[in-house]
Amino acid sequence: MTISDRARAIAEKVEAFVREQxxxxxxxxxxxxxxxxxxxxxxxxxxxxxxxxxxxxxxxxGGSHLNQRETAIVLIASGLSPLGPLACNTMAPDEGNMYLLGKVGSTGLKQRFLEPLVAGRTRSAFFMTEPAEDGGAGSDPSMMQTTCRMDGNHWVVNGRKCFITGAEGAGVGIVMAKAEEGACLFLVDLPDPAIRIEHVPNTIDSSMPGGHATVIIDNLRVPADQMLGEAGEGFKYAQIRLSPARLSHCMRWLGACIRANEIATDYANRRHAFGKPLVDHEGVGFMLAENLIDIKQAELMIDWCAGVLDTGSLGTAESSMAKVAVSEALMRVADRCVQVMGGTGVTDKTIVEQVFREVRAFRIYDGPTEVHKWSLAKKIKRDWKSAHG
Incomplete structure (x- = not known):
């Protein structure tokens, strides 16, 4: 799919808003x-x-979405400031939750839970990850320990979740639990007394309201009509959400790294040392040149993966490749920006140090690099077996 003039105009408008306001x-x-x-x-x-x-x-x-390639240029523009996705309502986890609800939710669930999110009146949280000490689900969702069972016309959910982004202060929750049929997803209004925040840890990143809470779910009663989709299909629905969501993370943090590189470039041209601007020292100039290469490669990888998703393919392998390639490239960009700026780069005088922290966390969130590589290696083996009998 091509990128329409309408989408380009939206992206330009978003960029101007983020830069100016x-x-x-x-x-x-x-x-x-x-x-x-x-x-x-x-x-x-x-x-x-x-x-x-x-x-x-x-x-x-009317509720229709830009295609993924168009979404990319808009979300990159919103990411030019760590505050941009929050201001424009393109942030995680809401952007992915809105996408999932739009794809799977019934008309009634969309009216009740999706419309307030699209309108920017509330925030949401996706309750999937579980504490390692409980033997719960992390990168391997099949280890899910949170359970759900029918009781009359309600489902009763019990378990413990961790690293639930935005749980504190959210108005909408999507809760994953396992039943005899398999994984299930439920929509709930928040706060709910049956979902208690145990603690909100301090983490390396600081861009997302509500932090990354650990919560206890104690006999949460959810009306049967608040199940998202069908019982037992929760893992499939999670993939509908996660493949584009991984790519959306790439888009937003690419925007942030473009801005960090702008700041580092300005610094290197203004700051003098040993009789000339820093940029004229080969060690500094080469770092900025390498940043341009990594940024362009990240743009191309995002555009390629978005194009695959726009064909209607689930794009799990492609989104894994994009997540690995882009997160690692942007880590190099952010690291070089700090290095170019020296002492200033590790202070809060600019957003460069925050971008470094956020991208470091991004290499783990939505699946660490190593899990995605492992998944791709398994696909390589499956494809080989299929080709060779």
């Missing part, structure tokens, strides 16, 4: 205990995004 908020002190923007700050920025016509820009009037 969001970036000035980067020094705003309204932050929670681990440095993430408060909901007050998020909602203030969203009102400005609504007024500028760039709130949830990838979902069009």
């Amino acid at each position: 969001v970036i000035p908020y980067e020094g705003d002190p309204r932050r929670d205990h681990h440095g993430a923007p408060t909901d007050e700050l998020v909602m203030e920025m969203r009102e400005k995004a609504r007024a500028a016509g760039v709130l949830t820009p990838h979902i069009l009037e």
Whole structure:
């Protein structure tokens, strides 16, 4: 699929909004205990995004979506500031949750749970990962320990979840649990007294409101009509969400690294040492040149994977390749930006140090590099067996 003029105009509008109205908020002190923007700050920025016509820009009037290649240029633009996806409502986990609800949710569930998310009035959380000490699901969802069982016209859910992004303060939850039929997904209103936040750890990243909570689910009763899709199909639905969501992470953090490289480039041209600008020293100039190469390769990988998804393919292998290639490339870019800027690069004087932290976490979130490589290696073996009998 091609990128329409409409999508390019949306991306340009988003970029202008982020550069002109969001970036000035980067020094705003309204932050929670681990440095993430408060909901007050998020909602203030969203009102400005609504007024500028760039709130949830990838979902069009009537509920249709931009295709993945078009979404890419919009989400890259929103990522030019760590606050941009929050302001424009293109952030994780909401963007992926909206995508899943749009694909699988019934009309009633869309009206009740999806519409407030698209409107930017609330946040959501996806309850899948479980604590390692409980032997629960992490990169291997088949280890799911959270259970659900029918009781009359309700499902009763029990378990413990961890690293649940945005759980604190969210208004919508998607909970994964296992029944006799297999994995199931449920939509719930939050807060709910049966879902208790145990603690919210301080983490290396600080861009997502609500942190990454550990929660206890104690006899959560969910009406049967709040199951998302069919019983036993939860893993399939999770893949519908996760393949595009991995790519969306790539898009947003590419935008952030483009901006970090702009800042490092400006610094290297203005700062002098040993009688000339830093950029004229080969060691610095070569790092910036390598950044351009990695950024361009990341753009091409995102565009290729988005094109595969636009064909209607699930694109699991392709999204794994993109996640590995882009996250590793952007880690190199962020690291070089810090190095070019020296002492300034490790301070909060610019967003460069935050981008470094966020991209380091990105290499783990939505599956660490090694899990994706392992998955691809298994596919190589399957394909070989299929070809050779």
